[in-house]
Amino acid sequence: MIPVTYVINLAASTARWRDMQPLLSAMQLPNCIRFEAIEGAALTAMDLAALEAEGQLISSSGDFDAKCRLGEIGCALSHRGVLADIVRRRLPSALILEDDIELDGEAAAWPDRFARGFADLPDGWELWYLYRCFDIEHRVRRLSPRTIVPWTPQGGAAYAVTLAGAQKLLAALTPVTSAVDRIYAPLVQSRVVSAYAASPMLIQPGAHPSVINRDNPSKQWVENGVNRPPEYWPEAYLEHLGEAIPPPLAPESSRSTLWQSLVNRARRLVRRSS
Secondary structure, X not given: OOOOEEEEEOOOOHHHHHHHHHHHHHHOOOOEEEEEOOOHHHOOHHHHHHHHHOXXXXXXXXXXXXXXXXXXXXXXXXXXXXXXXXXXXXXXXXXXXXXXXXXXXXXXXXXXXXXXXXXXXXXXXXXXXXOOEOEOHHHOEEOOOOEEEOOOOEOOOEEEEEHHHHHHHHHHOOOEOEOHHHHHHHHHHOOOOOEEEEOOOOEEEOOOOOOOOOOOOOOOOEEOOEEOOOOEOOHHHHOOOOOOOOOOOOOHHHHHHHHHHHHHHHHHHHHHHO
């Protein structure tokens, strides 16, 4: 199983850390480490310049949401710090959690669901999403009743990595150029990182207001500060994404009729040429 669990938590967010304790107990995960997050809102122009000089942050504006740029930077740098620690310690695998999550389903059944999902992962897995959002439903591929191959998942609230996966994600975050989940998504789609996802999900967003999106009115998935986006993009967005839903397969009777029509046409052409 996974030997270490990191929980990303701001030093000032003591209430969130306290609220995580019953959840971590129910999860029955070993070696939980409180990893101090970087508070993006507190980063000064001098701090940003230093991060750019160190090669941790892109020197231009990057691909951040202008309405929550500092929050996305702090979040991405926090995940980068966890990945760097995993690589430094040469951990075979680790689970990474943000501090505002809830268990999906009954708490008593969760450890068994986690174990079964983990057992589904093939040799060579590198990234396992316990939570994701804004994926594209008709693109995912199901491996089992518990596990899928995701397409372009968003969300970094809960995922596991192997050492090889951590190394690849750390390289992609050096320097940080965008929100952490937007950096991961193309690596998943291209299979540069061997990624899988729990489906049904094992983790859901929690009830605390989002630190990043709390004051971002452009995010329609945020209600009273709580950010709970859908698992898959709503159909109305698919055309804009270039992902229109493919037409359904014709019924078997229609396919048979079409095939018979083609056969009859071929026979008529043969008769005419003879």
